[in-house]
Amino acid sequence: MKAVHFGAGNIGRGFIGPVLSRSGYNVCFVGRNKRKIAELQKRGQYPVTLANENRDKFIVDNVTAINLNDTEKVAEAIADAELVTTAVGVSALKDIAGTIARGIELRLSQSGTPQPLHIIACENGIGGSQRLRKSVYRHLRPDVIKRADRIVAFPNTMVDRIVPVQKHADPLAVMVEPFSEWIVPRSGMIGDYNEIEGVRYVDSLDPYLERKLFTVNTGHCSAAYFGYLEGYTSLQEAMSDPVIRSRVYGVLQETGAMLVHLYGFDPAQHEKYIKKMMERFANRNFKDKVSRVARSPLRKLSPNERLVRPALKAHELGFETSHLVSAIASALLYENNDDPEAVSLQMAIRSSGIEKVVSDELGIPAEHPLHSRIVEEYFNTCVKYQHKAGLGFETLTDSLSPSAISDNP
């Protein structure tokens, strides 16, 4: 069995590669980093270390790699594979879509009956694979799309494993947390397919995806944004601060009430889930950077994502949202010159004002009650943190409108 995986990054090498290899796939990584590609081609394997007390190690074998720029080679690999997976980041899906489209064309042009192909975008967020499908199909003619639809499926998915940014002498080595979960809905699959060992196939993805996105990812980024304002640089530092821990717990109580209501989770089981997830954020057997977990704040603050979507839903259901509002306000204050989205966010706040950013980027109209609460919390947080976390007073006051300053002395 052959799988082509786009992105030889942290989750690609730390989770998707190991699961597929263990399940009997020959895994071909498609990447951009020449050194990693050369090492994967030469060695055909790499080591994974678990972030547990014993630092247990295992080897992922039966792997190889192709450079993303070798479009024809990648297309040939796709034409010959049962499975294509990605972990490049949602916003990069459009960049690999043309190559995947070329692989589909090649597969359809081969002699004999073309075999089913599953293409799974293992990215955080809602509807990742369907989003990829849209991008891929933009590169195909209508007649090809018609034929592709009979053999190609793009099941959405949920993947969960914390894999921090890696720093090892060996460019392929990766350290991952012991916990992992990968869910695929049966309804998204096509034809006779081999179940991937280590993947759980379920009837409906939504409860698993939303539970993960609005617990693991909402809690995780809340800890990162709260931690950033306190001057912490790692999740481990942030989670060892009792005030931040309790604020993150507060956020997860709010998303929890909504999830229990929407999906009928047992409240006691969900409470256990929340506590277990918080322990994962705090795992002291590795160090996860605030800058990784807080990365791409515009994406994280977008309407369908981990902060705004649960806040709007919880509000609509009449549940408490004050901790979520506070997490959103903290995210709006995230500054990092190495993160292009953080730079754009701060530029947008400075040039257009916070009110417009909340309307345009978060998709919350000015007349929605959450709009003014977020803006007010943003100003209060500005005032509270203006001398902390290395944030320049000037930067913060630049974004305060005169009325806001007089309202929030």
Ligand SMILES: NC(=O)c1ccc[n+]([C@@H]2O[C@H](COP(=O)([O-])OP(=O)(O)OC[C@H]3O[C@@H](n4cnc5c(N)ncnc54)[C@H](O)[C@@H]3O)[C@@H](O)[C@H]2O)c1
């Ligand atoms: N790391 C985690 O804990 C984790 C867990 C679950 C899901 N995810 C999701 O997996 C995806 C990847 O995250 P990661 O942490 O592995 O990031 P990463 O930066 O370590 O890996 C991303 C890989 O994609 C490649 N890439 C980026 N932009 C590209 C482009 N335009 N074209 C081609 N390749 C490109 C990079 O070279 C890199 O190898 C994200 O969607 C993330 O949300 C991450």
Ligand SMILES: O=P(O)(O)OC[C@@H](O)[C@@H](O)[C@H](O)[C@H](O)CO
């Ligand atoms: O990858 P992002 O930027 O969507 O989110 C950062 C982290 O919260 C995320 O990567 C988690 O580590 C992961 O989702 C755990 O499964």
